[in-house]
Amino acid sequence: MTHEFDSIIAIADELEISRQALNRKAKRLNIDLSKKSFTDTEWKLLASTKRKPKQSTLSNYVDTFTAQQLQLIAEQRLTETNKTLIAYQEKENQPKKGFWRRLYGLPL
Structure with missing residues (x-):
């Protein structure tokens, strides 16, 4: 059976x-x-x-979003x-109280 048409627009x-x-x-099918x-x-x-819908675009967005989240974390x-580290260094840089100052609670 053949399919016949009057014009390309009808097809x-x-x-x-x-x-x-x-x-x-x-052209792709050589017809x-x-x-x-x-x-x-x-x-x-x-x-x-x-045509198949582009699923890769959606997965690219998901991958990009996940990568951004990981980078933010x-x-x-x-x-x-x-x-x-800064808090620890500040604590280390403070002068230490001597024995008698700790014992009697004298200020520096």
């Missing part, structure tokens, strides 16, 4: 795609659109090859460690 309308998309698809009649196998090829930990 595109039947497949519910644009004329440009039809031309690209026919001649100028004859305007197609065998069952050619028609199935034209009708069945649908690492920066927060680094900041916390720096604050702890």
